Amino acid sequence: MPRLPSWLWLILFFFLVSFLALDGVRDGQPWAAFLQSDDFALIAYETSQLFVLEGTALPEDGQDVPWQLMLAAFLAPVVTILAFLQLIWRDIVASVSAFLHRYVYRNHVVVIGYGWRGQAFSRDALAKGYRVVAVDSRADALRTPADDRRRFRLLQGDARAMDLVKVTGAHRATAVVVFCGGTHAGVSVARAVSAALGRTRRPKDRLPRVICHARASVQRDQVIEDQSLTESPDAKIEFYSPEEAVARAFVRRFPPRTFAGYYRQDRPRVAVVGDGALAREIVQHVAVLSQVSDGSCPEITLFTADPTQFEDLAARLAPVCAMHMVRADLPRGDGWRAEFLERAKRLTQVVVCTDRAGLAADLALALRKDTETLLWRTPPVFLGPHEHGTEPDPTRTATARPFPSTLVTAFGDSASFLGWDHVVAQRQDTLARANHEAYLQKLRRETGHLDPVAKPAARPWSDLGVSFRASNRSFVDHITQKLALVGCVLAPDNGTAQHRFDDAEIDMMARAEHNRWRAERLAAGWTHGESRDDMRLRHPDLVDWEALPDATRAYDIALVRAIPEIVQAAGYRVAPLTRIGVSGHRDRRISAENRRLVAAIDVALKDIQSACPGHVFEVVSPLAEGADRLVARRAMALLDARLTAVLPFRMDLYRQDFVHTGGANAAERTRHSLAEFQHLLDEATTVFELPALAEDTDIDQLRTRQYEAAGAWLLQHCDRMVLVWDGNPARGQGGTGDVAGWAHDGDLPERLRWPGARHRLATPHIVAFER
Secondary structure (H helix, E strand, O other): OOOHHHHHHHHHHHHHHHHHHHHHHOOOOOOOHHHHHOOOOHHHHHHHHHOOOOOOOOOOOOOOHHHHHHHHHHHHHHHHHHHHHHHHHHHHHHHHHHHHHHHHHOOOOOOOEHHHHHHHHHHHHHHHOEEEEEEEOOOOOOOOOOOOOOEEEEEEEEOOOOOHHHHHHHHHHHEEOOOOHHHHHHHHHHEEEEEEHHHHOHHHHOOOEEEOOOOOEEHHHHHHHOOOOOHOOOOOOEEHHHHHHHHHHHHHOOOOHHHHHHOOOOOOEEEEEEOOHHHHHHHHHHHOOOOOOOOOOEEEEEEEOOOHHHHHHHHHHHOOOOOEEEEEOOOOOOHHHHHHHHHHOOOOOOOOOOOOOOOHHHHHHHHHHHHHHHOOOOOOOOOOOOOOOOOOOOOOOOOOOOOOOOOOEEOOOOOHHHHHHHHOOOOHHHHHHHHHHHHHHHHHHHHHHOOOOOOOOOOOOOHHHHEEEEEEEHHOOOOHHHHHHOOOOEOOOOOOOOOOOHHHHHHHHHHHHHHHHHHHHHOOOEEEEOEOOOOEEEEEEOOHHHHHHHHHHHHHHHHHHHHHHHHHOEEEEEEEEEEEEEEEOOOOOOOOOOHHHHHHHHHHHHHHHOOOOOOEEEEEEOOOOOOOHHHHEEEEEEHHHHEEEOOOOOHHHHHHHHOOOOOOOOOOOOHHHHHHHHHHHHHHHHHEEOOOOOOOOOHHHHHHHHHHHHHHHHHHHOOOOEEEEEOOOOOOOOOHHHHHHHHOOOOOOOHHHOOOOOOOOOOEEEEEEOO
């Protein structure tokens, strides 16, 4: 039930006290007659004077006073005093709050700009236990970002004109975070705040951090460059770009190379549908972070309303990325949707990231429906956050699938990318800072000191220029791709020994690192030159690996060889990845209530764990009823395995296989099965639909072939295979008996061979099931 405001309570008390007073004055007279009497107006006036403390409605001394009138005479001054306090309460609270923030409170946060970004950040800061002072020039700014009003204060005014330090106590704050819309306004406010803090004459190392939300721009880069070259008492300004953070996280979370392997492609083929800063960041990061050792270039098709804004980027990336641009009126489907559907036959991912509010979700669903008409091939659709409009849905997280009946995956929610951990703590740069610190330590060992003049990168992270920060971030973001080439992943450091690479693995990773570096430099505008020229952005090493001098190759080799030490400094370790596939029967007795079967599955999983010490585990399951779900749950519980769901065919068709039509409680069994399926989908880190081995429009034949293809895919792409099997031949094509036979023989029919898959099949672990 919503809480009534205090002013409404005062009005209710006023009428209640007035009613008591009138009830005492009427002296038993009927209400109808009393209200129509000639002296009612005078009586009502005298009664109202109880609230101004005159009390002329009371009888003279010696007369009996009705209890109602006595009670009203006692309560009326209370209501008057409360009303007076209500009028001045805001001023009292504001004055006390200003005093406390200026002279008492420390480590609070000042938020300048209280739009939806500022509100999202303020909510998270309050949840982390910080006090928040928000400043906004708009009169209609929302008053409370959360239910916690004691630790929040909102001021109206222009941060550049008001005495910000005085009214917010900014000089004692942990951070001043600027969310002022466009980049120009944000940088302008940040510089004003920085100068105001500098005038407090506090030591620079005791001033709060000034963090400005701003996209990449020449103005932003110039401010950072000026700060790195000049000494000033002003507070240092840091910049944070959610668009860059979202793009980095997307490519790490859903690697294009991985999805290319899922969809039988030799390279990533990604469609980016959108415009604005986020689309540009997505394109650049996909192109750079998809580079591998064989030099195969990713392909990106950009559907945008204004291709001209991407022409410079496309020209720079041409040597390392095949980029096609299609002019598209995004709200309408005229023309471009037909071309999109034609290209979808070879796509491995579709990314929707338009800035226009309300359009992104509709567009993602529409494109998903378009690709479903292909039946035999449905690339996954990823829905990015929009930039404008009202606050994004707080229930949508980076791993949520907001539309359960179709496979559209959301990424880049405001709760995480506009939260404390990203904006202030900047956890996304933990590895990048560790990598830069390793570089500084290397320079100290070699030269004994740091010379920022001779080497501009020889600066602490807080003073590092934009291009050098971007280079560090690109390197560490690509670590997961380099490790994937040799079957490894990053994991939290638990004291287990770091994995060591052999010479062949190091060579493969060094080639991938050079290709990544080359793509990153090309995206930044560098070109090949006979000698290095930082002013003209020319570099002699912008060539293929085979054309590199030995010294440069040795540098790349040393760089990847040091990856275990770099990640360990940031609290991670390099660990081999073991994928555990699942296949088994759909018998109703395969459930958590079957204790004997659960114990047998646990034994098989512990055997795998014993055979793979120090490994990170991933369980890969089609999530059908029975064994697929039970083994997946046990692996997640016992091995802390992450879950990948490989669906044999399109999800909406696959869900129909869990609809029960016969037997007792068929409807209840259906609801339970679908709910369990959806819950596991939400827990999965990756979900994809297996493409058909052959084009077909017959759904029944497609189902049969795809179940067989799913078992074969698991055997070819997993290291271990848990088979819950009754020992009998398969009842249908591609059943558990067939999968067990293929695993035993170590061979597959040629029609089930997956392009690019390894020839060694997964090691089987049979779990006997007695029907």
